[in-house]
Amino acid sequence: MPNVLITAFDAYDCWKENSSWLALVELTRNLPAQPQITTRRYPVDFAAVREKLTADLAANYDFALHLGQAPGSARVRLEAIGINVGGTSAEMPDQFQPLVADGPVAFRSQLPLANWAAKLREAGIPAQVSYHAGTYLCNATLYLSHLVSQQQGWNTRAAFIHLPLAPSQVLNGREDTASLPTTMAAQALRLIIEELRDVALA
Numbered sequence: 001m002p003n004v005l006i007t008a009f010d011a012y013d014c015w016k017e018n019s020s021w022l023a024l025v026e027l028t029r030n031l032p033a034q035p036q037i038t039t040r041r042y043p044v045d046f047a048a049v050r051e052k053l054t055a056d057l058a059a060n061y062d063f064a065l066h067l068g069q070a071p072g073s074a075r076v077r078l079e080a081i082g083i084n085v086g087g088t089s090a091e092m093p094d095q096f097q098p099l100v101a102d103g104p105v106a107f108r109s110q111l112p113l114a115n116w117a118a119k120l121r122e123a124g125i126p127a128q129v130s131y132h133a134g135t136y137l138c139n140a141t142l143y144l145s146h147l148v149s150q151q152q153g154w155n156t157r158a159a160f161i162h163l164p165l166a167p168s169q170v171l172n173g174r175e176d177t178a179s180l181p182t183t184m185a186a187q188a189l190r191l192i193i194e195e196l197r198d199v200a201l202a
Helices: 019-028 046-057 113-122 137-152 182-201
Strands: 003-009 036-042 063-069 076-079 081-083 106-108 127-130 157-163
Touching: 003 019, 003 046, 003 137, 003 182, 019 036, 019 063, 019 157, 019 182, 036 046, 046 137, 063 137, 063 182, 076 113, 076 137, 081 137, 106 137, 113 127, 113 182, 137 157, 157 182
Parallel strands: 003 036, 003 063, 063 157, 076 127
Antiparallel strands: 076 157, 081 106
């Protein structure tokens, strides 16, 4: 039976909640019997994420699904590429630095993201493959998952899933901001987990 690590992020900046964590909590209300799932919530901090992610990946999971929120997005975005660049909103882009000195320029997820996106759309969930996870912690998590697994000889295959904001996060806002019901975000995760069983058997 495959084992899966699923991570989400804590609240940050102006957000009192994080849609990735809300979706993961909703998912755990009705977890499938298989595969075996381990969940983690990470703080929004580069050093802490690197430390906790490295420790978690030492369990040599078959798969790692990392979740994050994408304010402004109206779709579930399946991130294909993690790049060796990191920076914060307080920095100018020309101040960004490599996540790992002399590390590979980028890693591409080996999971069937296009198939997953099609499955989600068939189920009525807006979704698409994305080729740029940004330059903040979401991208760093995807990149470091691949790098650490490669360096340690682990077999973990990773992907990053960006989720729109939850309705509770935009309910009292003044701006028109896209959102996705948390129940629908959790359903998207369940469908992807079902697909993982087929990937593991391939």
